[in-house]
Amino acid sequence: MGAGHSDHPHEHGHGPGQDHDHGHSHVPARIRHERPLWIAFGLTLLFLLVEVVGGLLSNSLALLSDAAHMMTDVLALGIALFAVRMSRRPPDARRTYGYARMEAIGALANGGLLFVVAGFILWEALGRFREPQAVASNAMLVVASLGLLVNLVSMRLLAAGAGESLNVRGAYMEVWSDMLGSLGVIAGALLIRFTGWTVVDPVIAVLIGLWVLPRTWLLLRAAAQVLMQGVPAGLDIDEVRDAMQALPGVAAVHDLHVWALGSREPILTAHVLLADDAADVDALRGELAGMLGARFGIDHVTLQMEARHCGGGEHR
DSSP states (O other): OEEEEEEOOOTTOOOTTSOOOOSSOSSOHHHHTHHHHHHHHHHHHHHHHHHHHHHHHHTOHHHHHHHHHHHHHHHHHHHHHHHHHHHTSOOOSSOTTOSTTHHHHHHHHHHHHHHHHHHHHHHHHHHHHHSOOOOOHHHHHHHHHHHHHHHHHHHHHHHHHHTTOHHHHHHHHHHHHHHHHHHHHHHHHHHHHHHOOTTHHHHHHHHHHHHHHHHHHHHHHHHHHHHTTOOOTTOOHHHHHHHHHTSTTEEEEEEEEEEESSSSOEEEEEEEEEOTTOOOHHHHHHHHHHHHHHHHOOOEEEEEEESSOOOSSOOO
8 A cells, every 4th residue: 555655845846847046146047048048149140141141152162051050059049048938937737847848849850950951061062072163262261250259259158057057058069069160161261262272161061061960969869868758867767776775764666767857857756665664654755855856966756655565567
């Protein structure tokens, strides 16, 4: 017979859609970092348009491929902003966990688009190898240098939030990688200007395309892991089970599930079979929840305490 079940009686009262912000500011991180995200989004979007026009006028595939990468920055920043805005919405009768998973859905769409863009860049580059074309290196150099400046400003704006929010960190990494792309285009423009080797342009385009593809795969895999309710990165479910079973009063733990709503906020549910000498069930439940929060960072916990083994399902 079950001894009842209860959510972790956490003193801070965090729900699944709330921040766990332990910084010095009393303003939640998702609100505090929204303004820098908006500024970085506006700067990047504006320069994306400039870079597309510059790439078309200079006939530079490297510049256009960097513009495509800049477009992924716009998408990443847009996803981060969308996730920040949506995560403010409280759970309702239809979505009892809230809207945190919109971040993973957006990342999945972003990843699909990235694959298409990278494939197009590589295909166009192969054509340029067969039929080299003239490139206006001066325009290419000016536009890429402006792009580098925009990347550096955006990185500065997002740096503080990257240390506090995985959502902002993802946007920061997008901008950081695009900064490397801008450096590549600048190097290519200088080589073309002083050597006349126009083949450098498609070579750099290929390198940028190959840079995008593995990052896209990692993005898709991370999004799928969240949507499939996989165990969050950095958590070992066997280690969690062993830590729970090591507490006095716990005979066994089964039906253990750990997942996350988004890129953070891990959630745990489990059935805990009580040992014969277990006395205070509520105290044991609190001890388990406290250990899970302190050791594994799992603050949203639901435990069903059982006086004897209940049937049904795989008990492990």
